Amino acid sequence: MSLSKTTVTTPSYRQRIGYHGMLVGGTALLASALLVMGNTSTKHVIAQRHAEDVQQMLSEVVPPTLHDNDLLHDKFELDGKEIYQARLENEVSAVAFQVAEPGYSGIITMIMAVNKDSKLLGVRVVSHTETPGLGDKMEAARSDWVYSFEGKQLSDDNHKQWAVKKDGGQFDQFTGATITPRAIVKAVKAGMQFFANHKQRLLSYEPGPESAISEVKENG
Amino acid sequence: MADVKMKTIMRDGIWNNNVVFAQMLALCPLLAVTSTATNGLGMGIASLAVMIASSLVVSIMRDFITKEVRLPVFVLLIATIVTLVDMSMNAWLHEMHKVLGLFIPLIVTNCAILGRVESFASHQPVGKAVADGFFMGIGFTVALVAVGATREMLGSGTLFANAALLLGDAFAFMELTVIPEYGGFLLMILPPGAFIALGFILAGKRVIDARISRDEDNDLPIIPTPAEGHSH
Numbered sequence: 001m002s003l004s005k006t007t008v009t010t011p012s013y014r015q016r017i018g019y020h021g022m023l024v025g026g027t028a029l030l031a032s033a034l035l036v037m038g039n040t041s042t043k044h045v046i047a048q049r050h051a052e053d054v055q056q057m058l059s060e061v062v063p064p065t066l067h068d069n070d071l072l073h074d075k076f077e078l079d080g081k082e083i084y085q086a087r088l089e090n091e092v093s094a095v096a097f098q099v100a101e102p103g104y105s106g107i108i109t110m111i112m113a114v115n116k117d118s119k120l121l122g123v124r125v126v127s128h129t130e131t132p133g134l135g136d137k138m139e140a141a142r143s144d145w146v147y148s149f150e151g152k153q154l155s156d157d158n159h160k161q162w163a164v165k166k167d168g169g170q171f172d173q174f175t176g177a178t179i180t181p182r183a184i185v186k187a188v189k190a191g192m193q194f195f196a197n198h199k200q201r202l203l204s205y206e207p208g209p210e211s212a213i214s215e216v217k218e219n220g
Numbered sequence: 221m222a223d224v225k226m227k228t229i230m231r232d233g234i235w236n237n238n239v240v241f242a243q244m245l246a247l248c249p250l251l252a253v254t255s256t257a258t259n260g261l262g263m264g265i266a267s268l269a270v271m272i273a274s275s276l277v278v279s280i281m282r283d284f285i286t287k288e289v290r291l292p293v294f295v296l297l298i299a300t301i302v303t304l305v306d307m308s309m310n311a312w313l314h315e316m317h318k319v320l321g322l323f324i325p326l327i328v329t330n331c332a333i334l335g336r337v338e339s340f341a342s343h344q345p346v347g348k349a350v351a352d353g354f355f356m357g358i359g360f361t362v363a364l365v366a367v368g369a370t371r372e373m374l375g376s377g378t379l380f381a382n383a384a385l386l387l388g389d390a391f392a393f394m395e396l397t398v399i400p401e402y403g404g405f406l407l408m409i410l411p412p413g414a415f416i417a418l419g420f421i422l423a424g425k426r427v428i429d430a431r432i433s434r435d436e437d438n439d440l441p442i443i444p445t446p447a448e449g450h451s452h
Contacts, residue, residue: 020289031300038304045311079302129322134409135257136322141385175408176255 011064053126056109060140061113061122062086062134066093066156078198083204086113092203094121095195103128104135111186113147116203123149123188135180145172145181154192162189198214222345224323226351235357240418241425244330249393250364251414253323257373258383260368263323264361265304268354270327273301273354282342283413295339302327319386332360371418375409379401 013019055072062071075084075185086094095114106129114123123146125138138141148171156163163169164181173181195202239245249267255258276286277297285293306324309317327333336356339348372378376401384392407413 014286022284023284024289024296025293027296031296034300035303038307042307042311046307049311129325131252131322133253133259138432172392175404175406190399 018062050127057111057124057126057206058084058113060124061111062094062096063121066115071096078201079194081194083202085202087205088197090205092116092205095202096121097191097194098140099187099194101183101190103130103138103183105129105131106178108138108183108187110181110191112183114192118153118195118199119216120145120149120152120192122187123184126182129159130180131177134177135178136172137174138180143174145174148172149188154189162192208212223437224265224348226348229348229351230355232362233352233357234359234362239336239356240360241370241422243332243335245335246330246360247331248266248331248419249323249326250367250418251411252326252370254364254371254414255409256372256378256382257365257380258386259323259341261324261361261380261383262320262386264357264364266320266323267333267360268357269395270298270302270330271336271353271357271360272350273305273335273353274333275299275300275345275349276335276346278337278341279344279349284343285342290338290342291334294334294342296332298337299328304428310375316386332356366421367417369413369414370421373398373407374417375405375407375413377404400423 034135041124051072052134058071060083069085069087071084071086074087075082077083083095084096085092086096094113094115096111098109098111100107100109102108108128108130109126110123111126112123115121124140128136130136130138138146140146160168162185163171163183164171164173164178165181166173166178169185171181171185236243236282237243240247240250246267249263251283253263274294274297278294282291302324306321309324336352337443340352344352369379372381378395379396379398380394382396385396403415408417
């Protein structure tokens, strides 16, 4: 069969070690070349799509009635986090920022918004790699679970409430998946803590050099 | 082996030599994603695309690949194709990628693709290799949807939940609630449920196969086919 056919019709050079090395090496080279080409041609489009996703999520967690500025481009950095400030006539009304936490199978990235009264406006998952059908119920499109964060506050006496029900907290876990909601609750709690620690800075409006540059660009 | 009829390729791919029901391959992604019929369909479509593409590439390169190093070469090619599919879907079919994206890395763990490339595409002409990839992919999709539908109906009482997210709003009619006010049966959603459902489906296929072969025995006696002439 095929084995005997190969031995008869194969030229002798194909049996040399060198040919095998060249073949694997050549395929690896071809694969890397294809991947580099694929990466360079999709990188910018993917970044663009990701920015659109973030904007979409931002507009979901920060209602348009709370701001009159361009949320996506009006941001500054604090403690390694990018802060999106929502302002109404130069008064800060809410802030949004990303939080991340390892879930069941990879990092879950979320965006959350807190208003000036320290109330959680909402949470949305930007990206994750959780198990389809089990851990993906935190997507707003699939389940209402993520809305259960809305209006929640973190104070000194309700720390224990910030956990899933299995751990004695107030948030439901999913059927068959506890690790994912546990990770999300943990990340959002850390985000609330971050807000409490930096409340002063987060709620003050300081037109930094970045926004000055972007204003110049818009004018020019 | 050298001359396989298209009809045989089709029948093998979908029924006789089905990736899951006959070859018992690709059980890892099967167990992982078939908690609903929609997820099974999503995984099936993504695997189908990769199966066709890898069969095509390996069949084109079949004359250069020697048997000593074929496996690393196949693995490299399949991994490259999966990564390229992932990247281009993320860029140009972004909405679909949000839904199917989770399944794509799982395709690399699908030994069925390597298996078909190794046993079929690496010594068949391009057209037949692509047809084999297509029908094997369809067979795999059928298996995933069958197991997914069984588990979903018994586990959560619905069928094709969230199909509109995967296929677009036009397919919202597929979302059915089979058993209203159903409390849910967690076991079927968890991996053991996949084993149980798969076991019953496999037994069902055996019963059908046995019936078919009995009918054939009655209709026309099997004439032993003369062994094909030795290839030189």
